[in-house]
Amino acid sequence: MSQKPFLRVENIRKRFGPIVASDGVSLEIEQGEIHSLLGENGAGKSVLMSMICGMVRPDEGEIVFKGQSVRFNSPREAIRQRIGMVHQHFMLVPNLTVAENYILGQGSPLRVINDMDEVHAKIRELSDRYALDVRPDAIIEDLSVGEQQRVEILKVLFHGIDLLILDEPTAVLTPQETDRLLSLMGDLAKDGKTVVFISHKLDEVMRVSNRIGVMRDGRVVHTVNVGETNARELARMMVGRDVRMELPRSPEPPGHIVLSVDKLTCRAETGLPAVRGVSLYVRAGEIVGIAGVSGNGQTELSLALSGLLPVDSGRVILNGKDITGLDPARINASSFSHIPEDRHKHGIVASMSLSENTILQRYDQKPFASRGMLNRGVIGEHTRDLIKRFRIKSRDEDQPIGALSGGNQQKLVVARELARNPDFILVNQLARGIDIGAMEFVMEEMLKQRDNGRAILLISTELEELFAICDRILVMFHGEILGELPPDRTRLDELGLLMAGQTNQPALAS
Amino acid sequence: MEQVNQGVRENVYPQAAQAFGRTLRQAVINAATPAAAVLVALACGAALLWLNGFDGSDVVTVMIFGSFQDMRSVGEILLKATPLILIGAGLCVAFRCSIWNIGAEGQLYAGAIAATLVGTNFDGLSVWVHAPLVMLAGALAGAAWAGIAGYLKVRFQASEIVTTIMLNYIALILTSYLVTGPMRDASAAYPQSARLIREAWTPRIVSDMRLHIGIIVAVVLAVALYIFLQRSSRGFSLRVVGLNPYAARYAGMQVARNVMIAMCISGAMAGLAGAFEVAGVTHRLYQNISPGYGFEGIAVALLAGNNPLAAIVSGGLFATLRSGSEVLQITSQVPQVLVLIIQGIVILSVVAFTRLRDIRRIVA
Structure with a gap:
């Protein structure tokens, strides 16, 4: 100019x-x-x-x-x-x-x-x-x-x-x-x-x-x-290469119910009601999405499911076992994996090595520990294996995870959670702040898990993410589930209205 | 920033040699900061002395090397190093868990009191039973004293910085009360407890020197705490709690339990130091049995970068400075407070240098 x-x-x-x-x-x-x-x-x-x-x-x-x-x-x-x-x-x-x-x-x-x-x-x-x-x-x-x-x-x-x-x-x-x-x-x-x-x-x-x-x-x-x-x-x-934006749908119909949530309520840390009677279920071999504008209780829902926030009322059943209000250690041990919303807060210890971050939940379990001592050889080998399988860009397994890019940090969190071989995976913001290459990779990984019969609940504010991999999408507004939609782009308007709290009666706007 | 390091050497050396080289380099880098801080502090001290009309470099030389005259004086340094290494290594564990235990002094006194109680009673036990029993009593009392602050923290979120300082005063005043009241040796002119039974004394290494086996215990425990922190499952969870309590909770770790453990370990180490002072050095409980070892231990841990292994070295350094200052006081007119000033500068420059290093790391 x-x-x-x-x-x-x-x-x-x-x-x-x-x-x-x-x-x-x-x-x-x-x-x-x-x-x-x-x-x-x-x-x-x-x-x-x-x-x-x-x-x-x-x-x-x-x-x-x-x-x-x-x-x-x-x-x-x-x-x-x-x-x-x-x-x-x-x-x-x-x-x-x-x-x-x-x-x-x-x-x-x-x-x-x-x-x-x-x-x-x-x-x-x-x-x-x-x-x-x-x-x-x-x-x-x-x-x-x-x-x-x-x-x-x-x-x-x-x-x-x-x-x-x-x-x-x-x-x-x-x-x-x-x-x-x-x-x-x-x-x-x-x-x-x-x-x-x-x-x-x-x-x-x-x-x-x-x-x-x-x-x-x-x-x-x-x-x-x-x-x-x-x-x-x-x-x-x-x-520097073509990116595939459309991912394949599930070939198999979903199986039995793995996680069911019944009229769950809980309050935010501020004491205000955040989740107001949420009921939902996730079956084996399906990815259920929860769409919604941030701040509508999604954070509290995922914290309550994983035991990090007290439950006021309602039930959470995983594999037929009541896990409501158990402490995170017991929930983690119940075939429950959690990819948290705030990676830096919950997901990783930035100054610790990749190896140490890999064993965050299993630091006292075999084969990573025996008789109270860490098996550094096993831990290192396991981490190297994950680095290779998930193509995590790092110097080696002893590098502090904070030195990695956001995408590679998230890959390690995903790798860690999947390596625990869970039946149920709770994901809050799968691809937040990560690049396209890593995003595509973790999404494909989620689809693989689904095809292997895992039940996945994906909470996200990214519609792209939800449309790409979900089998059903629930919409959360003001602590409640307002409705369910198939991941159909032609019904984007309907989804947008639900996310804004508009149900069939347009007068109900908040 | 996050790219793979693709140096040319990568292809030349095998992976293991490369990793070892990196570990070595990291160790040198880690040691460089405190070493630089100590040098700066000594230079500042020399300048300060020079301003006061002394030959600065000469005095600093005496302060460092003056106390290495013979085996006996080395023994005296190690005697002083014993409580500093114990307390410093214990505080490393607390600090790594982000527990700011400022109460090692009080925990030392609690240990000294318990050691005196056990050491003046139970006549007739063999030295193989009585001496270890005294150590155990000191460690348990120190752990319990620290445990009070730990409990107040996990139960009521009371700041351990405040409660441990308060508990320092309580322990000191309690000691004064005991040696002037219930535990006083009535035959003595000064407030002091009865002498410990011979079998309760900490055995000496060489019979005609004051140095006792406490220094060996201190070094062994410091190494053990290093292994505990770096290699054990519990040590791992302590470190996670210290670095990111949210991630610890997410991972299913019990934050409160880890806080209590870290608190009690540091308290036990200080209590053991107190037991050694009574059972190994004075053989009686006095009002001022510690010349501030509990506070100096904080500096020891700080200089060691919260690494118990390094606390052996930094504890030795502080003990050397302390002995050197005593030599100085005898041989020249340099007041002992100047040594305290130099110690203060060491602490300040360690903090400053560490901050500088961290800032550089963050920017990078």
Whole structure:
């Protein structure tokens, strides 16, 4: 377009020890455009953006912003130049309010006390303007993942920016929230702000971007205008091969009931009712999906099923055995596997090795332990086997799992849970924050498990995920199951209405 | 960041040699941080001494090497190292479980009291029975004293930092009460308990030196705790609880039980240290039987990076500094508080260096 681009990145290199994260990457971004960066995990998107927003300093190369060469030593300097980033992992202090988080590190050291009324008013105004639904006095730890994401986005807007970088913002959002975010990005672009949108969701990128940069191995390998490409081509550019999006359906009719839940109720940690009389069943050889906007009791349902949250009333029967309210150890031992929603919180111990994460539940069981001592040989062999079978990219089994990409971490969690040979598998967000290659792999793995007669309950906010592998889809709203649908794309409207709480009577809107 | 390390060497060396090289490199890296911290602290100490008109480098040299004059002085260092290694190694276990036991001093006193009770009674037992019984009593009392704070934590979520500090005061004052009251040796001029029965004394290694077999017990237990933490199922669950209690619950581990175990192990080690002080060194209970070993043990664990094996080395280092300061006080006018200042700088620089390393790791 113009001679001088808004942001130009020239031949940047960044190494972390022996690992090259950015390999001479160059990029140009125009003012007021929505520029998407597409790429698998580990392609170097986040690192590149971290360098632009001052989190990480490049080893070589130049960043030119508004015609000036810049070199930020901290995110604060970047914010002063009106560059802001919303990170994949939230950068919020959990026990402070929204407003308190926003003013952290702001202002001069001499003027300690901010005018909180003013801050609150500004937050409310921004929240209303962009329909973000953020209350300034809410405590962060009381908010759902989706809400915290909106708080993060509003934080950057609060500080006033011209360039907004969003690192996988939709990974944790519901379809509705995603729609809202995508239109927000449009609004911001209309206001003259520039948005960099990091994602690996092809449809979203296609919907919202002006231009798309595809990253692979620490470089931008293609930059295309959105009108001149399609999802299939982008997917190929991203992974360097064709991706199969449609997965085969079950050939066999489902068998006996493995898990049945009868009028289950429980409260969230806040004490408010979260699950209000949920009844469902899952048969051997089927995948039952639970669709729903996040925050409708799915988190609590999965925690209650796995024994991490007390059950108020109702029954959970697994293989004819009552497991209601048992402790997690007993439930784990009842042929029950759980792929948790929040991988970092429940699923892994980041600083421990892959081997240690592999035996999280079976650390005191044969063959991994005998007479109270760990059998390191057996554990290592088992982990190496899983790494190979699940194609987990890692140095070796002794590497800390936190050093792996999200997709590879999730692969290990899936591998661990499947290796326990369960009859029932509870999955909450199978493919959250992982790249297409890994997503396809874990989905195929789930289908294999189903074909082997396992019963799977898949809770997800990703309709793609549900449509791809479920045999039935239940819709959860406000702690209740509102209805059941087949995974039929032509009935998407119906599903959307149910997810919004609309049953047959349209007047029942909440 | 998450790519496979594809160095050229990978093809040259077999896998095992490579893994060993990595382990060795990691060990050097792990040791580099505390070593650098100690060097910085000693340099700061030397500068401080120089500012006070002493020959800094000379004093620091005396402080480190001055106490290595003969076997006897080495024995005295090891005597001081015994409680530091015991307490430091025990605290490593607690800290790895994210239990901030600040109460080793109180647990030491609880152990000393119990050891005195057992050691002054039960006349007629053989040394093979009585001496170990005293150690056992000390360890159990220390574990129980720590267990109070552990119970308050798992039952009422009371911060163990606060309760263990409070229990320190209680144990100290209880000791004062006992040696001035019910347990006082009426014939003595100073408040002290009766002398322990001979058979209850911790056996010495060489008959004309004060050094007793406690140092061997300390080293063996430190190695045992290292193996426990790294190789046992229970040690594994303690570490998981310490690193991520949510994942521990998810995995079916009983967080409360692990907290109690970690607390009691660290308490038992401190209690045992107290038993050795009474049964191995003083043979009587006094009011101020510990010159702050319980607090110095925290620094020992910190410098050791919460690794019980490394606590043997860092416990030895702190004991050396302590002995060196006594030599200094005799041979020159350097006040002992300067040594305390240097110890403080060691702790500060360990914390600072560790933080720096962690920050670098996070950014990478």
